[in-house]
Amino acid sequence: MLLPLVVFLIFVSVYSIAWQILGARKARLSLAGAGGLPASGRGYEQFNDQGRLLRRILKPFNFLAGLKVIRSLVNPMLAGRLLMAGSPLSVIEFAIFKVLCIVICIIFATIILRNDKLLSVIIGSVCGFLLPDFWLSMKIKRRHMEIRRDLPSVIDLLNLCVGSGLDFMLAVDRVVKNFKQCPLTQELSEVWRENRVGASRRDALQHLARRANLPELSSFVRTLLQADRMGAPMSEALKIQAEEVRLRRFLAGEEAALKAPIKLLFPLIFFILPAVLAIVAGPIILQFMQGDGLKF
Incomplete structure (x- = not known):
């Protein structure tokens, strides 16, 4: 029963x-065909x-x-x-x-x-x-890893757009439209949306830092706000921030590499070492248990 x-x-x-x-796919295709979304999937939605x-x-x-x-x-x-x-x-x-x-x-x-x-x-x-x-x-955790991975490339693209004469929000618009779909472009598209509906650039960036709650992104936002407040060139601030993010990612990789041997100790001691001892010492122990003594 x-x-x-x-x-x-x-x-x-x-x-x-x-x-x-099937319903979700049909809805997406209908929106794309009606002009609500590009068929390639790019854009703000x-x-x-x-x-x-x-x-x-x-x-x-x-x-x-x-x-x-x-x-x-x-x-x-x-x-x-x-x-x-x-x-x-x-x-x-x-x-x-x-x-x-x-x-x-x-x-x-x-x-x-x-x-x-x-x-x-x-x-x-x-x-x-x-x-x-x-x-x-x-x-x-996965979203934070993807943001950390894409942040240097996105900052480089923003630096390229701002250096060519675009306003920062227009640079964000260009990067979101042309960069691959990822969590970081989703967050930047939300910044662009908030700015379009009336929020100041400062408020939109602060909301970005609070939403993501990621140290690298918070540092990026603080650098932009400080450069904006002090009148420093935005392209120079973006260049420095890209180098800092890459250096931080490199140091994090080195730290993970140094921790790897310590993490391997547990499986080595409790799984691999007993198997090796069983293979090496097992026949000898069996000989002693059978009373045959040690044979070479």
């Missing part, structure tokens, strides 16, 4: 996900297919937003973490997502541990509560 139910749930899940993916798909899946469960358990999962830091991850989910949607993960994990734990329902509920609740936070932390 349980197996048909599991098969049915898997079929419904796969069908729902496939339908959501960055489609996060994974986030859009998750929002479409969570939409039927929005009625849960009024529950106390959903409200209790919302905290002030969650909104900032969602911004750092570049996720389109709101704090309420993420709380609903966490509750659904808890329910799904409890169901799977109950299927696996049939004889102990209390243990299934405990394990499923803990896993379902921690998995969304772990997923969000991994998204933040």
Whole structure:
């Protein structure tokens, strides 16, 4: 009786996900064909297919937003973490997502541990509560790595555009349109949008630093604001900042290389060394246990 139910749930899940993916692709192609977006995907509207798909899946469960358990999962830091991850989910949607993960994990734990329902509920609740936070932390870490990787190249392009006579915001516009799609261009496109709707360049850049919460990007914003306030040439400030970011990335690589031998000690001692000892000393120990003595 349980197996048909599991098969049915898997079929419904796969069908729902496939339908959501096809719907998202059709919406994107229709916007591109109507002139809302370039067909190549460049421009200021960055489609996060994974986030859009998750929002479409969570939409039927929005009625849960009024529950106390959903409200209790919302905290002030969650909104900032969602911004750092570049996720389109709101704090309420993420709380609903966490509750659904808890329910799904409890169901799977109950299927696996049939004889102990209390243990299934405990394990499923803990896993379902921690998995969304772990997923969000991994998204933040990956986004920060991509921003660090692309920041020197983007600063060089900004320096080239500003050096050729463009205003800084026009340079941002040019870089966003011509650089590859990445988290950094998404953040810069948001800066351009805020400036277009009336925010000052200073406020838009400060919002960028707060959203990303990345030391390299905060240093970049501080340098630009200081150069703007003191009347220094923007191109010179961008050139210095690009060199500083590259140097910082080089030093971070050296530091990671120096930490590598220490990180290898644990698997070497607990996994590789016992295997080597078993291969070398195993036959000798077996000979002694059989009473044959040591044979050469």
